[in-house]
Amino acid sequence: MKNFKEKIISFLGRDCRIETVPLIDSTNRAVKDLAEQGAPEGLVFFAEEQTAGRGRMGRSFFSPPGSGLYFSVLLRPKDTDPLKITVAAGVAVARAVQETLGLELQIKWVNDLYFKNKKVCGILAEGLVSEEGLEYCVLGVGVNVFAPRAGFGELDVIAGALLEEPRDGLRAKLAAAILNHFSALYENLEDPAILQEYRGRSYLQGKTVTALRGNERFRAMVVGIDDTAALLLKRENGQVVALSSGEVQLEDYR
Ligand code: BTN
Numbered sequence: 001m002k003n004f005k006e007k008i009i010s011f012l013g014r015d016c017r018i019e020t021v022p023l024i025d026s027t028n029r030a031v032k033d034l035a036e037q038g039a040p041e042g043l044v045f046f047a048e049e050q051t052a053g054r055g056r057m058g059r060s061f062f063s064p065p066g067s068g069l070y071f072s073v074l075l076r077p078k079d080t081d082p083l084k085i086t087v088a089a090g091v092a093v094a095r096a097v098q099e100t101l102g103l104e105l106q107i108k109w110v111n112d113l114y115f116k117n118k119k120v121c122g123i124l125a126e127g128l129v130s131e132e133g134l135e136y137c138v139l140g141v142g143v144n145v146f147a148p149r150a151g152f153g154e155l156d157v158i159a160g161a162l163l164e165e166p167r168d169g170l171r172a173k174l175a176a177a178i179l180n181h182f183s184a185l186y187e188n189l190e191d192p193a194i195l196q197e198y199r200g201r202s203y204l205q206g207k208t209v210t211a212l213r214g215n216e217r218f219r220a221m222v223v224g225i226d227d228t229a230a231l232l233l234k235r236e237n238g239q240v241v242a243l244s245s246g247e248v249q250l251e252d253y254r
Helices: 027-036 082-101 153-157 170-186 192-200
Strands: 005-011 014-024 044-050 068-075 106-108 112-115 118-130 133-144 208-213 216-225 231-235 240-243 247-250
Touching: 005 170, 014 027, 027 044, 027 068, 027 118, 027 133, 068 170, 082 106, 082 112, 082 118, 082 133, 082 170, 082 192, 133 170, 192 216, 208 231
Parallel strands: 014 044
Antiparallel strands: 005 014, 044 068, 068 133, 106 112, 112 118, 118 133, 208 216, 208 247, 216 231, 231 240
């Protein structure tokens, strides 16, 4: 592949391969294919630009060149709920941004990171589950590091960037910090401190939302996050329900 670059880094406690390409449809798609071909845990795949970046619920992730970080990691966890991987990745990104730029991010359950009320990062963990359990999980992370030159277009109401202007070397520094933090958290995904930090960064706490669960749609107030990382919602009839999949929209659809 033209312009394809390869490097070995220490990640997840071993030597791992990082691949970088200028352009791809989706790094999650590419890593999924490599996983099917038997690639080992710890493979990391970066792209400068994606033409079909994937988001949750069949949505796309806007991935223009020169402004973002788009990468996927291949994980082969023994016996883990992919939700725990999403939670750890969210905490890793938030810690890395704080360490690198001194900015405080909030996490919108389940997989989005917010800065100044705008989405600056999306996380997509896609797994293959067989009879033996979770065969592999592809963890995809997209961060809007700098505002794209042409703006976010129609996504402008929702999407934002960490910084308005590009800074040399920053994306590489941030990528290294995310991988380091994730590597440390992945050693013990059961550590209650991870969920504690995730809760502490909750963007939705106390807010009124519309929850989407299967075909059901209801208004509720966010009252917490339980020990399985499910979102706790108080419905208008006072009943508290736990949402472990699906999604919630804020009143203004953020
Ligand atoms: C979301 O917003 O719902 C999740 C977005 C995840 C985007 C990242 S970018 C790198 C990786 N490759 C993809 O196709 N998607 C993820």
